[in-house]
Amino acid sequence: MAKYDKSDIERRMAGAVESLKGDLSGLRTGRANTALLDPVTVDVYGSIMPLNQVATVNAPEPRMLAVQVWDKANTTAVEKGIARANLGLNPMTDGQTIRLPLPDLTEERRKELAKLAGQYSENAKIAIRNVRRDAMEALKEDEKKKEISEDDRKRLEDEVQKLTDKYVAEADTAAEAKEKEILSQ
Missing domain, CATH: 1.10.132.20 (Ribosome-recycling factor)
Structure with missing residues (x-):
């Protein structure tokens, strides 16, 4: 054969x-793209999980990403995961929602x-x-x-x-x- x-x-x-x-x-452009957060992992429930398994990511504005965390107890862990990913984003937490304004490149x-x-x-x-x-x-x-x-x-x-x-x-x-x-x- x-x-x-x-x-x-x-x-x-x-x-x-x-x-x-x-x-x-995953490369950042000037516009908000939810794929930007694909590499983010979060340390929750005793294991490392992809962000999309603990929260919903959307782009409500052209220069803003919003992460809606499903379990309020995981909000801090998600914030840390985003910071650890070193994407140059500055998370702003508002309850269970984390807003990520995209700075100008x-x-x-x-x-x-x-x-x-x-x-x-x-x-x-x-x-x-x-x-x-x-x-x-x-x-x-x-x-x-x-x-x-x-x-x-x-x-x-x-x-x-x-x-x-x-x-x-x-x-x-x-x-x-x-x-x-x-x-x-």
Whole structure:
């Protein structure tokens, strides 16, 4: 049985792009985005939990996030979790609601964030190229075992390269859009 599996290769490349999109959504722009708080964890009930399991996050205004804590006893823990995440936000508590005004981004900070978006993109492209390398090695091995012909190997290598180009372009597009969003505030 051949080791080459196109659907697995495509799934892994798409996974790299999805991971990139998740990383990019966590980068702060000038606008409030609830995904900004996705990396926040809270120490409650004797364990570390994601913020979204103890509170609701929404963006009532373009430059404000609001965290509605479900259990009043956890409000201080949520506040500490947000501060620990080091997002540069200053929580203001009002009962069970924590308001997080988003400060203006300095030009220098915008450039740093845009650079970080580029680094995330490069990491995703490296992951995609690693999947391509694995696929190419599998094809050569299949040919060596006489499971596929040389012509089939070349045709399938072209297919793998087209998939690689497609997913690298998706990664570039996602990063460029995020960089543009960060720099155009």
